[in-house]
Amino acid sequence: MVAPEGLDAVVQAAQRGDEEAFRLLYRTQQPALLRYLRVLVAEDAEDAASEAWLQIARDLRNFSGDWDGFRGWTATIARHRAMDLLRAQRRRPQASAPVEFLTELSASDDTADRAMELVTTDAALALIATLPPEQAEAVMLRVVVGLDATTTGKILGRRAGAVRTAAYRGLKQLAARLPPPAPQRPPEQRRTSAWTNPVTTSAAAALKEMR
């Protein structure tokens, strides 16, 4: 990982047309964007990410800001592309079915166990995706994309305080779903509705404000 100050310069170099700088930006930012998108649109995340990068590449010269700004800007773009996909899916008759592994994970009672056992990125994302949408987004943008509460709030169309609360609640929920350290297991909280419609409810409202 390059130090953030270094990445400020990398952003500028990419804006001047430096290919290697842009490659570095891609490699640094794409995982975060893709994971965020996976929580948003599950199996369509890769499509949304590639749409997002097309736009990033095209509009980079008009972007003004540093590395922090770049992260926020690209997350905004990624989110817009995700919303486009969700809108398109809603128009289509065969409404979006959540990705299978998510279905499995959420349907089974040992989601949290697996998250702890494997602690793979996939499992972690699957676990976060079971949160209510606004909490899942707040956690992803803050922890994975690495944005502060204010920037996250701008992207989500909410106040920073609301973002902090959502992230806090999200973490509490996640913690609650982890298996207890002791042998006795906590009552599993079944969430059946929150994840089935990935982040569309809050997203639509936020989108209106953003545009």
Next chain:
Amino acid sequence: MTSPEEWSEMDRRTADRLLRGDRSGHPLDQVLAAATAPATAHELAGEADAMAAFRAAAHAPAPRRRSSMLRSAVARLLTLKVAVVALGTSATIGGVALAANTGALPGPLGEDSLTVSAPASQAGPQTPRQAVSTMPQPAATPTMYPDRVAELCQEFTLHDRDTRTRALNDGRFGELVKRAGEKDRERVEQFCGSRPRNSTFGGTSSPRPDYPNQSSYPAYPDQPGGYDDKDDEQRPDDQGGGQWSPKPRPSASASPSTSPGPRR
């Protein structure tokens, strides 16, 4: 949610540490660390596409709003200037319109014009691209407008370099020769070349001089979408004259081959 939180207490402070990515000692550390784990190769599979998009964007002309605004400002200014001059001369000379108009527009002309089209096609984006496919012959008799000399210069430079000497024998250029001081090609070229192009060569006599060079800006083909929507908004404005038709103007595509000038 009471009982789960009892065994997995999380206070704000812990949450803040988790959000910052610090190790908090909380079991969630592992989950969040996994969520922020280094990229896998699969996650970076789109790199080639992204790079291709970046290259494509880099090769597209810069879609900067400022420069395009500047460009349209220049275009407007030119339009105005040419229109004013055109009004002054339109009565006299009809046929010279095309040529004069073409030469009238300033731009980064790299070399003295051998033909009309050469400078036009080599000029930068601010210069209208225009090809003159036929040599316009002056249809009117000379009248002693102040810009008459400029027009003669314009006409003179329309000739190929190797026909200019002969052209000077033409009585039409008598005035020009007199002004230049000598019936000598280089002398006249020098004389004409020293005259500021944009103001003196502007005499066009387009039948509709109001928007003399709008069609010279057929489009900004180098403007992609996105931030440049403004250009689209400006163009209808430019074409506010509406009915200005490109009738006296040959195709806007400039290529030297289509505009040989008065070759014999």
